[in-house]
Amino acid sequence: MSTLRIAAHSALRPAIFIRHRNVLRRLVVPLVILGVWELVCELGLVRPLILPPPHAVWDAFTGMKGQLPGAILTTLSITLTGFLIGTAIGLAMGLVMAYSVIARDFFGTIFDFLRPVPIFALIPLFLLWFGIGKPPEVALVSMGCAVILGVSTSEAIRNIPSIYIRAGLTLGARRSGIYRTVIIPYIFPHLVGAIRLAAASAWGLDVAAEFMGSQQGLGYLIIEQQIYLRTAGIFVLVFVYCILAIVFDVLIARIERHVTRWTERRSAKGIVASIVGSQ
Amino acid sequence: MTVMSTPSSIAPRILISISDLRFSYGPAGAGVRPILEGFDLEVRESELLSIVGPSGCGKSTLLSIIAGLLRVDAGTVLVDGAERTEPGPDRAMIFQEDAVFPWRTVRANVEYGLQMQGKSRAERHRIADEYLRLVGLVDVWDLFPRQLSGGMRKRVDVARAMAVQPQILLLDEPFAALDVMTKEQLQLDFLGVWAKTQLTAIFVTHDLEEALFLSDRVVVMSRDPARVIRDVAVPFSRPRDRTLRTSQEFQELRGELAEQLRFETGDLEAIEAT
Ligand SMILES: Nc1ncnc2c1ncn2[C@@H]1O[C@H](COP(=O)(O)OP(=O)(O)O)[C@@H](O)[C@H]1O
Ligand SMILES: [Mg+2]
Numbered sequence: 001m002s003t004l005r006i007a008a009h010s011a012l013r014p015a016i017f018i019r020h021r022n023v024l025r026r027l028v029v030p031l032v033i034l035g036v037w038e039l040v041c042e043l044g045l046v047r048p049l050i051l052p053p054p055h056a057v058w059d060a061f062t063g064m065k066g067q068l069p070g071a072i073l074t075t076l077s078i079t080l081t082g083f084l085i086g087t088a089i090g091l092a093m094g095l096v097m098a099y100s101v102i103a104r105d106f107f108g109t110i111f112d113f114l115r116p117v118p119i120f121a122l123i124p125l126f127l128l129w130f131g132i133g134k135p136p137e138v139a140l141v142s143m144g145c146a147v148i149l150g151v152s153t154s155e156a157i158r159n160i161p162s163i164y165i166r167a168g169l170t171l172g173a174r175r176s177g178i179y180r181t182v183i184i185p186y187i188f189p190h191l192v193g194a195i196r197l198a199a200a201s202a203w204g205l206d207v208a209a210e211f212m213g214s215q216q217g218l219g220y221l222i223i224e225q226q227i228y229l230r231t232a233g234i235f236v237l238v239f240v241y242c243i244l245a246i247v248f249d250v251l252i253a254r255i256e257r258h259v260t261r262w263t264e265r266r267s268a269k270g271i272v273a274s275i276v277g278s279q
Numbered sequence: 280m281t282v283m284s285t286p287s288s289i290a291p292r293i294l295i296s297i298s299d300l301r302f303s304y305g306p307a308g309a310g311v312r313p314i315l316e317g318f319d320l321e322v323r324e325s326e327l328l329s330i331v332g333p334s335g336c337g338k339s340t341l342l343s344i345i346a347g348l349l350r351v352d353a354g355t356v357l358v359d360g361a362e363r364t365e366p367g368p369d370r371a372m373i374f375q376e377d378a379v380f381p382w383r384t385v386r387a388n389v390e391y392g393l394q395m396q397g398k399s400r401a402e403r404h405r406i407a408d409e410y411l412r413l414v415g416l417v418d419v420w421d422l423f424p425r426q427l428s429g430g431m432r433k434r435v436d437v438a439r440a441m442a443v444q445p446q447i448l449l450l451d452e453p454f455a456a457l458d459v460m461t462k463e464q465l466q467l468d469f470l471g472v473w474a475k476t477q478l479t480a481i482f483v484t485h486d487l488e489e490a491l492f493l494s495d496r497v498v499v500m501s502r503d504p505a506r507v508i509r510d511v512a513v514p515f516s517r518p519r520d521r522t523l524r525t526s527q528e529f530q531e532l533r534g535e536l537a538e539q540l541r542f543e544t545g546d547l548e549a550i551e552a553t
Contacts, residue, residue, distance in 0.1 A: 161376075163374060163376045163377075163378045164378065164380060166343075166346075166348055166366075166372075166374065166378070167372075167374060167378035167380070168391075168395075169347075169348065169366040170346050170347075170348070170366050170367075170368070170370065170371055170372040170440075170449075171368055171371065171391055171392035171395060171439065171440070171443055172367060172368035172392050172395040172396055172443060173391075173395045174395075177395055181391070181394070181395075182380070185380075185382040185383075186382065261423070262381050262382045262383075262423045262424075262425065263381070263425075
């Protein structure tokens with residue numbers, strides 16, 4: 001009886017350890033960085049203006065608590081609206097250009113011309129056109145996302161194995177049927193990467209947009225902290241951006257897992273998974 | 280095995296009539312050698328015709344033309360007396376490549392053509408069930424193709440093509456990628472399904488034994504450009520079973536045709552050597 005309990009006990013400890021091993025491993029680097037950070041500040045190696053100690057960042061956070069919810073809401077609404085509009089436009093552009101030669105001839109040149117233009121360079125123009133406030137910010141985020149999705153969509157469509165289209169045609173599908181039942185379902189999982197990239201870029205575009213002339217929102221708060229030389233506040237806001245972006249990315253990854261359940265990679269287990277990594 | 284004096288399908292009506300076909304990939308007459316030139320072939324109704332020929336001679340090309348996926352430079356393909364240049368479910372095709380839609384479940388794959396015809400959900404379900412049972416697939420209807428073996432995927436492909444109830448079934452080396460055991464089982468099962476439907480079928484293969492075992496007639500194709508060099512009525516009665524393969528008549532006919540095919544490819548190598 002007692003020997004059994006001992007055996008169970010000693011067998012349990014590694015099991016728990018193994019279960020949490022991943023989490024522990026993931027925490028190592030952040031904790032080390034935090035430790036070094038605090039140490040560097042304590043020893044007075046850098047001035048607090050350049051790098052405030054972690055506890056100062058925490059203080060700044062508690063000090064800003066009142067402002068944060070409103071700012072987060074503003075930023076979220078700009079980023080999400082821009083992301084959704086841009087993604088929809090990019091997807092539609094990619095599909096339309098693949099579907100119709102006429103559309104390709106009409107919009108292809110413009111699209112090719114816009115693709116390599118650095119979006120940030122357009123900020124002053126957007127301000128001129130749309131004024132100060134939310135519209136230019138949303139427009140900027142949308143445009144960045146639209147370009148990413150447009151390029152990826154036409155690329156994905158170009159890479160569809162023709163066998164599926166031929167099979168669809170011989171089974172009685174017409175042109176529009178092929179789009180609905182072959183092309184869209186096929187490209188969807190291939191676009192998930194682009195959608196995640198667009199989502200990640202949306203936050204960056206939002207910061208840039210807010211730097212130019214927002215009156216609220218997280219980006220505006222960053223500029224405010226900069227003006228008053230509150231470095232710790234900037235750290236707080238950067239962390240908030242990080243958390244928002246990560247939560248958003250995790251949500252998209254959830255959806256991805258559902259839409260891509262037919263693809264091979266979800267079943268990658270064993271040696272392949274150990275080589276290329278798996279989630 | 281009984282040897283009959285006439286082929287088992289006595290259906291004199293010509294369903295497919297191909298005449299003076301000319302086809303080349305790329306722009307016509309730009310110095311590109313045509314794959315098909317002056318190609319003629321007739322297929323009778325309810326006939327199971329096999330086409331054998333050396334690799335690259337244009338078998339897949341020919342099927343794609345009949346299916347309406349490729350446009351010819353000259354000549355006509357008449358089905359039931361009418362030219363059909365667009366692809367359609369009257370000529371369903373089973374491709375050499377794996378063409379089962381990986382994003383659809385087994386059942387949704389078989390329902391595909393019916394969905395394109397605008398059939399109701401209940402109707403689609405009923406027909407899909409029928410054909411899935413016919414090809415011997417049960418218990419896997421809700422799985423995705425990646426969860427199936429190669430042989431099962433081919434069964435899905437066959438069920439999907441037959442579910443649209445085509446007039447003609449075009450099969451392009453459907454079992455070529457399978458191992459021998461699976462292949463022989465699928466051949467037998469295919470014969471069973473075909474016997475029930477009596478579809479007109481063109482079965483392309485590079486496997487002579489497969490051609491003789493399955494079909495009413497075997498056509499041997501040459502290369503550069505593709506032509507029919509031999510047209511043999513297969514004299515074995517139906518239903519056929521495994522023992523046919525080992526019978527003397529079967530092996531003799533196989534040997535004779537193999538000789539001809541070897542001659543054809545050997546001849547070609549001689550030309551290429553010069
Ligand atoms: N899409 C294509 N473009 C150009 N040439 C092709 C294409 N498909 C096939 N060919 C060529 O046409 C010839 C016949 O091909 P195919 O019909 O696939 O032969 P088979 O099915 O008898 O092996 C081959 O020489 C092949 O290289
Ligand atoms: Mg072929």
